[in-house]
Amino acid sequence: MLQSKANWKYTSLQEEAVEWEDDAVALSPIVKQLLQQRGITSIEEARQFLSPDIKNLHSPLKIDSIERAAVRVHKAIDNDEKILIYGDYDADGVSSTTVLIKALEELGANCDFYIPNRFTEGYGPNEAAFRAAAENGFTLIITVDTGIASVYEAHVAKELGIDLIITDHHEPQEELPDCFAIIHPKCSEGYPFQELAGVGVAFKFAQSLLGYFPKHLLEFAAIGTIADLVPLVDENRVLAFYGLHALTISQNPGIKALKRVCKVEGNVTEEDVGFLIGPRINAVGRLENADLAVQLLLTDDDEIAQEMAEEINVINDERKKIVNNIFQEAQQIVESSATHDVIIVAKEGWNEGVLGIVASKLVRKYDRPAIVLTIKPELNTVKGSARSIPAFDFFKNGMRIRELFTHFGGHAQAAGMTFPLDNLPLVQEKLDTFIREELTESDFKQVIEISAQLKVEEIDEELVQEIDRLAPFGMKNPKPVFELKEAPADARKIGSAKNHLKLLFKKNDQTLDSIGFGMGELYEHISPSAVLSLVGELGINEWNGHRKAQFLIEDMKIDEWQLFDYRGKKNRNVHLDTNNAFVITTSSEPVYADVEQINYDTSIHALEEKQTLYIYDLPANLAQLKAIIKQTKPVNIVACYHIEDSAYLSAFPSREEFVWFYALVRKRKVLDLKTELQTIMNHKGWSKDRIIFISNVFFELGFVKIENGVIELETNPEKKDLSDSKLYQERLNRADIEKQLYYSNYEELKMWMESCMDYLNIPEEEVVNGL
The missing domain is CATH 1.10.10 (Arc Repressor Mutant, subunit A)
Known part of the structure; x- marks a missing residue:
């Protein structure tokens, strides 16, 4: 038996059945099921989802105040007023800034952009920047991807005589800024879709300003939409779908240079944006001023673009090193401190630009929400980022203690905050209390949503290509994860470090390769003929001109009990489980330093249940071993005994x-x-x-x-x-003992062990069939 690392959750179908009788939608049953899981309950909805259409985008005029804001911008252009685009330093903010600058320049506006420095100014609008803008003659400021929480800064703008237009998509808080206009889907009851990214809102405003649909800005809309992890449904799906195509054929010097340093060739996918392009744009704002990233996207010079892209690539490499160093230090703090349900680590000198990434890595390692903070001793404050687990809404719970934070904002799974260092113990105490009230122990495990169960014979290249029609994948349209339940025909560790797991399945003359990257340690946990339950994604393996479907493992479990046969092996140092195990041995010398040791004379009633039982020496009689198995109820048995002088092989005198x-x-x-x-x-x-x-x-x-x-x-x-x-x-x-326990074949030994396991409630016919 092997426990999964994550909780497996099976996606339920919509109650409403779908009549898939129209020949115009020729789909496999699996893809039809995936569509139903996404709430698609009609032929027409299926067509729209599988073939996104720009015509299905909502009118920008449905967003409150957008017309009022557009009139004000056109007035500023007519009067040659100076317009400042105030952005954010992440990929969404950079792409949002680019979209509006390009739109305004097309209209002939006198405009510039400003992105605050993460380290000296922090997130969002600030008073000093607004006052500097006023001194430089700016009379209109438009925020992108920021500003919805800037109540004080809006007051400053009004005091300075600056008209402030806020375009944002972050969660509105209790008090909204008093400004000229707020363009925000969640502040517009009549707008049909409230999950646009910051760049999506900026794109809508650009469309309103230009008076036509700006296809040439779609490539920037795709970057921010995908990189900011907003739900890729409805309008976001359309923007990402067409934006990825635009990125593929882009003639923008900055985009082309960025693709070169990322080594992105051919069709640009959401994974290219999410794992290659987006992180590089984000890296600039994490370590330096994000202006470089905006300038890259705005430049018309190929040579300059290439130089900037290479500089950004170097910055991204540096970012990776910094993240790794902080992560190592954070782990040491976690493992040397008292255990908490919400991880909070803080240290002076940590680069605040990468703390969100470190928090994400801590969440993945410890299955706990994590806050990573840098200490600013001169201000007696801490500043940092939080990342959460699916079951815990960090924004909601953070708002419950809003008074403890100087600044706080974000989403359910991610947040940023600043607060006095003295408040740290109370923040820890409150969040620990909240999470204990809400969650059970199983809620802390990561969750894998499983779309469907597949059989080996169902998986082929054609199915993978059909599933790809559901792309681009992202939040609320995740790449489908499937369960495969089968005994592998072959299992091995691969890679130079033997740290990857490769499984081969065979069924009805069809073969399927399955690969688990970084899962090589599970090889020792797979016994002969064990039926594995795997969850993972489908992909295509291309090698030497050949294409073949493959299964990419994300998690694995084994529901049946397992027998691991190391009888007679010279190296008997087998470690499958050390925390919940017994070793049976007749020796007084320790077998494993970290595994509890018993012998055949140990009082049966003193033994507790264990997951794993190592049998290191044979018993004096079979009843002794049978009694221990019944008492300890193991689900894994490791037979690692050997014989020096065999009674069975020494012919018994007649x-x-x-x-x-x-x-x-x-x-x-x-x-x-x-x-x-x-x-x-x-x-x-x-x-x-x-x-x-x-x-x-x-x-x-x-x-x-x-x-x-x-x-x-x-x-x-x-x-x-x-x-x-x-x-x-x-x-x-x-x-007789040797014959039964040592010289028997694997199936005979397993059957005898199974006869001792009445606690498993194995039906008799199942035992027979299994043999």
């Missing part, structure tokens, strides 16, 4: 041989083995041990006396059968 030897003693009356042992061995072809064993059985039965190797016949011995000899019975019993 009754006729006992008769011949006794007749010899009776004839001689006295038999000196010191002088005649070799003669008997040569004559009968017996071993020395065989002769000594026969002699000792007769001695135990009282048929002879033995002294100094001299056997003398007893006169008038009591009549007894050979089976009355304890030595004889022990030898028979030992041979």
Whole structure:
């Protein structure tokens, strides 16, 4: 048995059944099921989802205040007022800034952009920046991807005589800023879709300003939409779908240079944006000023674009090193501190630009929400980022203690905050209390949503290509994860470090390769013929011109009990489980330093249940081992015993041989083995041990006396059968134990072990079929 690392959750179908009778939608049952899981309950909805159409985007005019804001911008352009685009330093903010600058420049506006420095100014609008803008003659400020929480800064803008237009998508808080206009889907009851990214809102505003649909801005909309992890449904799906195509054919010098340094070729996918392009744009704002990233997207010069892209690539490499160093330090703090349900780590000097990434890595490692903070001793404050687990809404719970934070904002799974260092213990206490009130222990495990169960014979290249029609994948349209339940025909560790797991499945003349990257340690946890339950994604493996479907493992479990057969192996140092295990041994020397050790004389009633039982030495009788198995109820048994002198392989003397030897003693009356042992061995072809064993059985039965190797016949011995000899019975019993536990084949041994496991409630017919 093997536990999964994550909780497996099976996606339920919509209650409303779908009639898939229209030949115009020729889909496999699996893809139809995936569509139903996404709430698609009609043929027309399926068509729209599988073939996104720009015509299905909502009118920008449905967003409150957008017309008022557009009129104000056009007035500023007509009057040659200076317009400042105030952005954010992440990929969404950078792409949002780019979209509006390009739109305004197209309209002939006198405009510029400003992105605050993460380290000296922090997140969002700030008073100093607004006052500097006023001094530089700006009379209109438009925020993108920020500003919805800037109540004080809006007041400052009004005081300075600056009209402030806020475009944002973050969660509105209790008080909204008092400004010229707020363009925010969640502040617009009449707008049909409230999950746009910051760049999606900026794109809508650009469309309103330009008076037409700006296809040339779609590539930037795709970057922010995908990188900011907003739900890729409805309008976001359309923007991402067409934006990825735009990125593929882009002639923008910055995009082309960025693709080159990312080594992105061919069709650009959501994974290219999410794992290659987006992180590089984010890296600039994490370590330096994000202006460089905006300038890259705005430049018309190919040579300059290439230089900037290479500089950004270097910054991203540096970001990776910093993240790794902080993560190592954070782990040390976690593992040397008291255990908490919400991880909070803080240290002076940590780069605040990468703390969100570190928090994400801590969540994945410890299955706990994590806050990573940098300490600013000169201000006696801490500043940082939080990442959460699916079951815990960090934004909601953070708002419950809003008074403890100087600044706080974000989403359910991610948040940023600043607060006095003195408040840290209370923040820890409150969040620990909240999470204990809300969650059970199982809620802390990561969750894997499983879309469907597949069979080996169902998986082929055609199915993978059909599933890809559901792309681009993202939040609320996740890449489907499937469960595969089958015994592998072959399992091995691969890679130079042997840290990857490769499985081969065969069914009805069809084969399927399955790969688990970084899962090589699970190889030792797979017993022969074990039925594995795997969850993962489908993909295509291309090698040497050949394409073949493959299964990419994310998690694995084994529901049945397992027998691991290491009998007779020279290296018996097998570690499958050390925290919940017993080792049975007759030796007083420790077998494993970290596994509790028992022997066959240990009181049965003193033994507790264990997951794993290592059998290091054979018992004196089968009943001893059977009793231990029944008491400890293991679900994994490791047979790692060996035999030095085998009773089973040493041929047992027959009754006729006992008769011949006794007749010899009776004839001689006295038999000196010191002088005649070799003669008997040569004559009968017996071993020395065989002769000594026969002699000792007769001695135990009282048929002879033995002294100094001299056997003398007893006169008038009591009549007894050979089976009355304890030595004889022990030898028979030992041979039987060896035959059952050592010389049996794997299936025979497993069947015997299973006969001891009434606690598993295995139906008898299942045992038989399994053999």
